[in-house]
Amino acid sequence: MLAIETEDLTKDYLVGFWRPRPYRALDHLSLAVEPGEVYGFLGPNGAGKSTAIKLLMQLIFPTSGTARILGRPVGDVKMRRRIGFLPENPAFYDYLTAEELLTYFASLFDIPASVRAARVARVLDEVGIGAERRMRLRSYSKGMVQRVGIAQAIINEPEIVFFDEPMSGLDPLGRRDVRQLMLRLRDRGCTVFFSSHILSDAEALCSQVAIIAQGRLATSGRLSDILGTEVLGWELVVDRVSPDGLALLRAKARALTELPDGRYAADLPPHQPEAALQELAAAGAHVVSLNPLRKTLEDVFVAHAVQTAARETAGL
Numbered sequence: 060m061l062a063i064e065t066e067d068l069t070k071d072y073l074v075g076f077w078r079p080r081p082y083r084a085l086d087h088l089s090l091a092v093e094p095g096e097v098y099g100f101l102g103p104n105g106a107g108k109s110t111a112i113k114l115l116m117q118l119i120f121p122t123s124g125t126a127r128i129l130g131r132p133v134g135d136v137k138m139r140r141r142i143g144f145l146p147e148n149p150a151f152y153d154y155l156t157a158e159e160l161l162t163y164f165a166s167l168f169d170i171p172a173s174v175r176a177a178r179v180a181r182v183l184d185e186v187g188i189g190a191e192r193r194m195r196l197r198s199y200s201k202g203m204v205q206r207v208g209i210a211q212a213i214i215n216e217p218e219i220v221f222f223d224e225p226m227s228g229l230d231p232l233g234r235r236d237v238r239q240l241m242l243r244l245r246d247r248g249c250t251v252f253f254s255s256h257i258l259s260d261a262e263a264l265c266s267q268v269a270i271i272a273q274g275r276l277a278t279s280g281r282l283s284d285i286l287g288t289e290v291l292g293w294e295l296v297v298d299r300v301s302p303d304g305l306a307l308l309r310a311k312a313r314a315l316t317e318l319p320d321g322r323y324a325a326d327l328p329p330h331q332p333e334a335a336l337q338e339l340a341a342a343g344a345h346v347v348s349l350n351p352l353r354k355t356l357e358d359v360f361v362a363h364a365v366q367t368a369a370r371e372t373a374g375l
Contacts, residue, residue, distance in 0.1 A: 068124035149208035304342035
């Protein structure tokens with residue numbers, strides 16, 4: 060049984076006042092998400108990510124197409140007890156403390172009173188809310204509110220959790236904490252479906268991704284299959300370079316960048332770099348690092364975004 064399945068999911072809005080016309084926010088989206096994986100739902104701002112998640116949460120209704128979660132229709136009430144959801148811009152009763160808010164949500168899931176306080180404390184610990192848990196939410200920063208939003212999404216120990224831009228408003232430490240939390244959820248068997256335009260997070264976390272642009276699915280599949288293993292070049296960093304070594308480096312590199320402290324970064328062609336390294340060593344250069352350059356998720360993302368924009372301009 061798939062964790063999440065959509066088939067030709069489509070959403071049109073009427074825009075305009077005097078002569079409303081349809082605007083397609085999501086165009087025949089078909090996805091299949093296996094249970095127990097971290098699935099990245101990626102795209103630029105306005106691509107349709109939040110629209111798709113709102114359809115799955117039944118906050119809005121599709122123009123056409125179908126969706127199922129845990130093998131059940133998205134409107135099934137019993138299924139909804141088994142999922143968690145963080146909206147893109149969470150807003151809560153700001154006169155409550157984090158503890159009070161989480162206790163309220165726990166009661167909505169009928170979590171027994173005997174374990175409720177311990178569950179709330181554990182979840183707040185997991186998202187990094189310490190003594191602030193007894194402060195009213197109106198005193199929280201955006202990043203702290205985001206952490207509370209993540210906490211309410213997992214208070215019921217869901218089988219699937221939907222995160223809409225979970226890194227929004229978080230500092231680097233907060234992003235690291237959330238990445239670690241998502242991996243822990245995966246290790247417990249929870250399916251994590253999250254939308255994002257922060258590609259480094261998706262590349263570090265996901266086993267599978269889908270990229271959408273202007274409402275259409277551009278590509279989807281295993282990250283390893285999408286990125287491939289082909290070496291596109293080599294990034295070489297050297298220091299203590301003599302004038303002869305620098306001339307040699309300029310001759311062999313596709314691009315050369317001067318770095319602080321007398322170091323240079325060279326972009327070498329994809330063929331084996333051993334001969335170039337030997338020549339540089341003979342010229343007295345010291346190799347600091349050598350790393351293969353492969354296709355990144357950003358490369359794939361940008362290519363599909365450009366292709367989609369070109370098709371849209373051409374009216375296809």
